[in-house]
Amino acid sequence: MAEQTTSASADIPEDGPRASAPGSPPAPAGKPDSAVVRDALGVGIAVGLSGFAFGVTSAGAGLSVGQTCALSLLVFTGASQFALVGALAAGGNPLTAAAGAFFLGVRNAFYGLRLSQLLRLPGPVRPLAAQWVIDETTAVALAQPSRRAARIGFTVTGLTLYTLWNLSTLAGALGAEALGDTAAWGLDAAGPAVFLALLAPMLRTATERTVAGLAVVLGLGFLPVLPAGVPVLVAALAAPAVLWYEGRRRTTSGKGTDR
Structure with a gap:
């Protein structure tokens, strides 16, 4: 939590534009x-x-x-x-x-x-x-x-x-x-x-786009066969499913690198 607060404070100054790090492009004007x-x-x-x-x-x-x-x-x-x-x-x-x-x-x-x-x-x-x-x-x-x-x-x-x-x-x-x-x-x-x-x-990252796409597929796919209101609940499973897959893929990739 302390790291989160520090990060937020650094990213968004109280009254001025975001500060730019040394060697980085100038921060946008206020x-x-x-x-x-x-x-x-x-x-x-x-x-x-x-x-x-x-x-x-x-x-x-x-x-x-x-x-x-x-x-x-x-x-x-x-x-x-x-x-x-x-x-x-x-x-x-x-x-x-x-x-x-x-x-x-x-x-x-x-x-x-x-x-x-x-x-x-x-x-x-x-x-x-x-x-x-x-x-x-x-x-x-x-x-x-x-x-x-x-x-x-x-x-x-x-x-x-x-x-x-x-x-x-x-x-x-x-x-x-x-x-x-x-x-x-x-x-x-x-x-x-x-x-x-x-x-x-x-939806800027590949993971976010994958979650959105899978949610659409699940929602529309189950729309004809499930009662009204249930397909949106099924579509919500897209996020944990994709995150589980990403975590598993990174773990596997990390093990391969260690070898």
């Missing part, structure tokens, strides 16, 4: 606050408006306006929300649907571990900030060159996205009856599409 706010607003507005699609899909799955809005207010993680209502709409067991949504949301806990070191927020603020630890706020915060910029990016993205997501969820739930069949409009695919668009640029 980013103006206005540029951070602009980028954060762009992400928050673009993704926040897709809450309309969730509101329509949720209402189409049989949830009331109150239940739909409660999911956005309390859960506030789009992929998990879409997974839950999608499984319910397909006739899945509520417990299985909730389990699938839960496993999708677990990733936010890992985001929180990294962001806690990066942002270093005061203790009383952390429980409130935890509600905003999602893909978009994490991506914006980690892209910043300093702790100050990361805090601004996280706060502006979180506030904008949370506000617009909940307002557009309400609008979608209220307008679902007027729109009719959500499948005809393709709105049920809007949320997952946004999630995948944000995830794709983050």
